[in-house]
Amino acid sequence: MITLKxxxxxxxxxxxxxxxxxxxxxxxxxxxxEMNIEPKDVAVVSGIGCSSNxxxxxxxxxxxxxxxxxxxxxxxxxxxxxxxxxxxxxxxxDGFFEGTQHFFHTAKRNIDITYVVSDNQIFGLTTGQxxxxxxxxxxxxxxxxxxxxxxxxxxxxxxxxxxxxVARGFSGDPKHLHDLIKAGIQHKxxxxxxxxxxxxxxxxxxxxxxxxxxxxKYESPDRENFADAYxxxxxxxxxxxxxxxxxxxxxxxxxxxxxxxxxxxxxxxxRGILEEDLEEFY
Amino acid sequence: xxxxxxxxxxxxxxxxxxxxxxxxxxxxxxxxGLNVMTYNYYQDIVRGGQSWYQIRASHNPVKSQGDGLDxxxxxxxxxxxxxxxxxxxxxxxxxxEGVAIFDESISDHSSRKVTYSPIPLxxxxxxxxxxxxVKNTVAMGGAMAALGIEFETLAEVIRNTFxxxxxxxxxxxxAAREGYEYYLSKYKPIRKNIRFDGKKKMLLxxxxxxGLGAVSGGVKMYIAYPMTPASSCLHFLAAHAKQxxxxxxxxxxxISAINMTIGANYAGVRAMTGSSGGGFSLMVEALGxxxxxxxxxVVYESQRSGPSTGLPTKTEQGDxxxxxxxxxxxxxxxxxxxxxxxxxxxxxxxxLNLAELYQTPVIVMSDLYLSxxxxxxxxLDTDFRIDHGKRxxxxxxxxxxxLITDDGISPRAVPGQAGLMHNEDSDExxxxxxxxxxxxxxPMKRIAMMEKRMRKIETYRSGMPKxxxxxxxxxxxxxxxxxxxxxxxxxxxxxxxxxxxxxxxVEVTHVFPMNPDIGKLVEGKQVIVVExxxxxxxxxxxxxxxxxETTLVNKFNGEAFYPGELATQIQKVIMEVTKL
Numbered sequence: 001m002i003t004l005k006x007x008x009x010x011x012x013x014x015x016x017x018x019x020x021x022x023x024x025x026x027x028x029x030x031x032x033x034e035m036n037i038e039p040k041d042v043a044v045v046s047g048i049g050c051s052s053n054x055x056x057x058x059x060x061x062x063x064x065x066x067x068x069x070x071x072x073x074x075x076x077x078x079x080x081x082x083x084x085x086x087x088x089x090x091x092x093x094d095g096f097f098e099g100t101q102h103f104f105h106t107a108k109r110n111i112d113i114t115y116v117v118s119d120n121q122i123f124g125l126t127t128g129q130x131x132x133x134x135x136x137x138x139x140x141x142x143x144x145x146x147x148x149x150x151x152x153x154x155x156x157x158x159x160x161x162x163x164x165x166v167a168r169g170f171s172g173d174p175k176h177l178h179d180l181i182k183a184g185i186q187h188k189x190x191x192x193x194x195x196x197x198x199x200x201x202x203x204x205x206x207x208x209x210x211x212x213x214x215x216x217k218y219e220s221p222d223r224e225n226f227a228d229a230y231x232x233x234x235x236x237x238x239x240x241x242x243x244x245x246x247x248x249x250x251x252x253x254x255x256x257x258x259x260x261x262x263x264x265x266x267x268x269x270x271r272g273i274l275e276e277d278l279e280e281f282y
Numbered sequence: 283x284x285x286x287x288x289x290x291x292x293x294x295x296x297x298x299x300x301x302x303x304x305x306x307x308x309x310x311x312x313x314x315g316l317n318v319m320t321y322n323y324y325q326d327i328v329r330g331g332q333s334w335y336q337i338r339a340s341h342n343p344v345k346s347q348g349d350g351l352d353x354x355x356x357x358x359x360x361x362x363x364x365x366x367x368x369x370x371x372x373x374x375x376x377x378x379e380g381v382a383i384f385d386e387s388i389s390d391h392s393s394r395k396v397t398y399s400p401i402p403l404x405x406x407x408x409x410x411x412x413x414x415x416v417k418n419t420v421a422m423g424g425a426m427a428a429l430g431i432e433f434e435t436l437a438e439v440i441r442n443t444f445x446x447x448x449x450x451x452x453x454x455x456x457a458a459r460e461g462y463e464y465y466l467s468k469y470k471p472i473r474k475n476i477r478f479d480g481k482k483k484m485l486l487x488x489x490x491x492x493g494l495g496a497v498s499g500g501v502k503m504y505i506a507y508p509m510t511p512a513s514s515c516l517h518f519l520a521a522h523a524k525q526x527x528x529x530x531x532x533x534x535x536x537i538s539a540i541n542m543t544i545g546a547n548y549a550g551v552r553a554m555t556g557s558s559g560g561g562f563s564l565m566v567e568a569l570g571x572x573x574x575x576x577x578x579x580v581v582y583e584s585q586r587s588g589p590s591t592g593l594p595t596k597t598e599q600g601d602x603x604x605x606x607x608x609x610x611x612x613x614x615x616x617x618x619x620x621x622x623x624x625x626x627x628x629x630x631x632x633x634l635n636l637a638e639l640y641q642t643p644v645i646v647m648s649d650l651y652l653s654x655x656x657x658x659x660x661x662l663d664t665d666f667r668i669d670h671g672k673r674x675x676x677x678x679x680x681x682x683x684x685l686i687t688d689d690g691i692s693p694r695a696v697p698g699q700a701g702l703m704h705n706e707d708s709d710e711x712x713x714x715x716x717x718x719x720x721x722x723x724x725p726m727k728r729i730a731m732m733e734k735r736m737r738k739i740e741t742y743r744s745g746m747p748k749x750x751x752x753x754x755x756x757x758x759x760x761x762x763x764x765x766x767x768x769x770x771x772x773x774x775x776x777x778x779x780x781x782x783x784x785x786x787x788v789e790v791t792h793v794f795p796m797n798p799d800i801g802k803l804v805e806g807k808q809v810i811v812v813e814x815x816x817x818x819x820x821x822x823x824x825x826x827x828x829x830x831e832t833t834l835v836n837k838f839n840g841e842a843f844y845p846g847e848l849a850t851q852i853q854k855v856i857m858e859v860t861k862l
Contacts, residue, residue: 010705014720043549043697048708055705056716061697062705063548064717065541066571072538076545076553077697079503079529084549084697105534259529265502265551266698271527273498273664281484282313 020171020197051118068098165191283350294357304335321347345769373841423461489514495630550696556582570609578637596840621768690737757786
């Protein structure tokens with residue numbers, strides 16, 4: 001039996017007390033235990049940012065890479081060894097600024113990985129600049145007169161890209177978040193979970209209180225209905241929905257690649273070049 | 283023009299079928315038992331413009347595209363006029379002093395050195411097929427007749443190219459035969475002293491050789507974004523993906539390509555990426571990450587003329603500074619530069635072992651010239667032993683991914699291995715992979731880890747192969763070259779030796795780290811450095827590694843060196859220096 005202790009990382013989290021990331025770390029660990037997945041079969045890939053320090057805090061195969069580049073790394077790990085549970089974890093600056101193109105194309109490819117974004121609507125590690133999800137008027141170190149750039153909506157972006165699982169959680173509701181992450185890992189294909197994760201140090205606007213007043217649990221009558229999902233994802237203001245907005249079954253990239261279909265690349269024995277391969281050059 | 287070799291050129295516009303005609307002729311030669319070297323001159327255009335394809339063949343070794351021109355197959359008027367003009371301005375190519383084959387509708391007959399041999403190409407082609415490009419096949423027939431090649435060899439290559447049983451193949455064979463017979467009925471073949479032993483030879487280009495080398499070296503994933511001239515490898519592997527069991531993917535950009543390559547290697551599957559300078563520039567940050575995480579990767583970097591988009595279809599060796607300096611901070615990297623097509627194969631697979639042995643990036647540098655020309659090679663040795671380097675055993679107690687060792691190399695573990703879970707981090711880390719900079723930077727651990735990584739260079743250097751030389755023993759002058767200029771330098775050396783000049787060559791394939799033996803090899807000799815870029819990037823590297831006086835002979839007009847041109851330039855430098 002796998003226990004929580006098995007997932008205890010070598011290092012204690014260095015996040016600020018009450019940081020939204022704690023709830024996500026705890027949810028990920030709990031889900032993995034609940035699903036009885038061994039730490040050796042898990043790869044956690046992150047980018048750069050406060051949240052991206054997570055691989056150190058969970059005992060598994062961790063990969064703490066470059067800002068914005070976690071999805072290509074996570075994709076290839078999954079392609080190389082599909083027996084692994086691959087979780088991508090990063091922040092909103094990481095994923096929706098520098099990593100935008102990877103986010104779009106990974107969603108489109110429908111690779112069977114789970115991508116959790118700790119969305120605090122600000123740059124934390126670099127001490128408080130406006131991020132791609134900062135709202136208009138948001139005052140930060142980089143926007144002292146208020147942000148004038150429209151925020152990205154990561155959910156509709158993921159939908160437009162072709163993600164097959166689109167959800168949003170809130171670190172202030174750990175039980176609900178836990179269920180989302182579990183559903184995401186269980187989903188076969190690219191699952192995207194945007195998590196409201198209050199930055200208690202630099203974001204004084206989008207606080208736990210701010211979200212507690214606004215979020216409500218959205219229950220989709222038909223998760224396969226794209227138009228409904230899109231409409232629900234667009235809701236923003238006094239009421240903000242959290243939950244699974246969209247989930248469809250579609251072939252993963254892996255299922256349609258002729259080479260990949262033959263089995264996990266990591267298990268394929270060395271083939272090399274055979275004598276008959278050289279015939280075409282004569 | 284030499285008596286013991288053939289130089290033939292096919293000229294026309296993009297879309298005229300220049301390259302496919304050139305390939306068929308090349309293969310006809312290689313199947314006749316000749317050594318073949320080709321040269322592909324083309325533009326960054328899909329239709330129109332002007333391009334040509336040169337083939338040099340001999341029973342003797344051919345090491346460059348050569349000088350002189352025996353036969354021209356002109357597929358349009360521009361091609362005929364351009365290549366018969368004595369003042370041809372094609373970056374070093376020779377004008378025709380031999381037989382010109384072209385459609386009789388073209389009436390240019392202005393050069394006295396040319397034997398104009400028009401053939402009703404269009405008319406003959408129309409008898410056999412509705413496809414206008416069949417006129418090229420007629421012309422090939424004429425050209426093979428002019429060179430005294432057996433028709434059946436050409437016919438066999440045509441059948442292979444067009445599918446052996448199809449009517450298309452037979453139409454083309456018939457068209458070629460009529461071109462062949464037409465030539466013989468009207469004109470005389472060229473007399474050349476060529477020996478055909480009929481022993482077929484392998485013919486392939488550098489990109490294909492890199493692809494074959496990758497597969498031979500155990501690559502299961504090739505992930506790359508298209509960019510000339512690295513694409514010849516991508517296309518080759520994509521076309522053979524199922525046959526070789528290689529997963530081939532074009533991702534959204536080169537940043538993704540290299541990050542995926544790193545991810546796959548991290549997970550224990552040999553993966554490789556490739557690009558030209560522009561794409562490599564995008565890979566720079568991740569290259570440093572591979573150095574820091576000590577994830578083995580091989581990057582194939584095929585240079586073209588820069589800066590920026592530069593001359594997209596032209597050759598250069600201008601990316602050395604980029605590759606040497608790519609990414610912030612210091613980390614060990616190995617840079618290899620194969621000198622010919624054969625070496626592209628062997629060096630690429632060696633690079634894959636080196637990357638795993640030293641757990642660091644290895645860059646295989648080629649260029650457009652090497653990646654895109656076809657060359658005959660000896661039958662490739664398919665035997666290869668994969669060396670995964672140091673690996674930790676499952677369940678090892680107190681596993682340290684970055685264990686401090688004398689040789690700088692620590693045991694790797696890949697996901698799925700029991701009990702070896704750890705973190706690989708782009709932040710500076712300790713032996714366990716834990717970050718040493720977040721809560722409290724530990725200078726001692728930083729020093730230890732930096733020194734551990736950098737020690738790998740010395741470990742590698744202590745076992746690296748000796749530098750290859752060519753006719754250097756009695757030489758008073760040493761020409762140092764790197765990468766693809768080897769063949770042309772050797773031919774220039776031969777030409778200068780024929781004139782009694784005691785010159786030899788030092789051939790550098792292991793560009794960085796460099797073998798210290800180079801300093802001794804050139805001691806007491808006048809040193810000339812040959813390379814294809816403006817500033818002499820390799821020359822500068824040599825001077826930073828060794829105390830030596832050098833003179834640079836360079837070319838950066840986009841075309842490769844020609845042997846005669848290079849010999850003249852080297853001789854000029856020798857005379858200038860001697861005068862002083």
